[in-house]
Amino acid sequence: MKISTKGRYGLTIMMELASRFGEGPTSLKSIAEKNQLSEHYLEQLIAPLRNAGLVKSIRGAYGGYILSRDPEGITAGEIIRVLEGPISVVDFTDEDVAAKRHLWLQIRDAIASVIDSTTLKDLISYQDEGAEDNYMFYI
Template sequence: MKISTKGRYGLTIMMELANRYGEGPTSLKSIAEKHQLSEHYLEQLIAPLRNAGLVKSVRGAYGGYILSKPAEEITSGDIIRVLEGPISPVDFTEEDDPAKRDLWIRIRDSIAEVLDSTTLASLITFKDEGRSDSYMFYI
């Protein structure tokens, strides 16, 4: 499974909202400018996040978006599933070999476990403590 720009930029939006949680609404324009992304593309991504109940929109001159709940309660899995769909390395209906099917299921479950155990709060407070296997985010 390859995470597309939808998933990566969606995480960017949500991390920015998490960083500013409690400070009021954040405009997509400010996020787009900070990360040098297309505001129009971010507008396309925010709609499914809003429909899924992960963000709320605030109208008005100082409007924008806020998280619908604390960053500790939103996982990267929640975001990726909304924007990318189900987490699956292959279509299991096409796999007849039980050994390979078991491999794909274990891979899927491992990916899901990492995504579901990584909250927005942990992403915005991540510190590389000298681990060679640490995460690298290119946004």
Template sequence: MKISTKGRYGLTIMMELAAKFGEGPTSLKSIAEKNQLSEHYLEQLIAPLRNAGLVKSVRGAYGGYILSRAAEEITAGDIIRVLEGPISPVDFTEEDDPAKRDLWLRIRDSIAEVLDSTTLDSLINYEEAGAEQNYMFYI
């Protein structure tokens, strides 16, 4: 399974909204400019996220988008499934070899476990948490 730009950019949108959670709506234009992405493409991605109930739109001069729930309650899996569809490394049928079928199922389950255990909050705070856990070696 290869995550397309839909999934990657959708995750970017959601991380930007998570970083601004509680500060009011964020425009797609500001997200596009900050990340050097096409605003038109982001507009296409935000609709399914809104329809899935992950974001809310706010109209008006200072409108934009906000998360519908706290960043700790939304996972990468929620976002990827909305934009990419079901998580599956291959399409398999009942006729597949049972050993290969088991391998594909374990891969699918491992990917799903990582995506479902990674919240937006953990993604936006990754640098802070990671910096404390990394070691610095000098030669």
């Protein structure tokens, strides 16, 4: 399974909102500028996240988006499934023998286990920890 830009940028949006949780709404423009992404593309991604109840929109001059729940209560799996659809590593065919199907299902379940147990709070913590370990290597 390969996560497309929809899933990756969707996680970026949600991580930005999670890092500002409790501080009020955040505009997509500020997220796009900070992460050097297309604001227009982020607008396309925020609609399904809002429809799924993961974010709320706030109207007005100082409006934007906020998480609908605490960052501890939203998993990467929820976000990825909203934007990418069900988790699947292969499309099964009649030619797949039981042993191969078993392997594909184990891989799918392992991926699901990781993304379903990783919350936005976890991702922000990993991001904060990684900021201290940035090294520049020259070859």
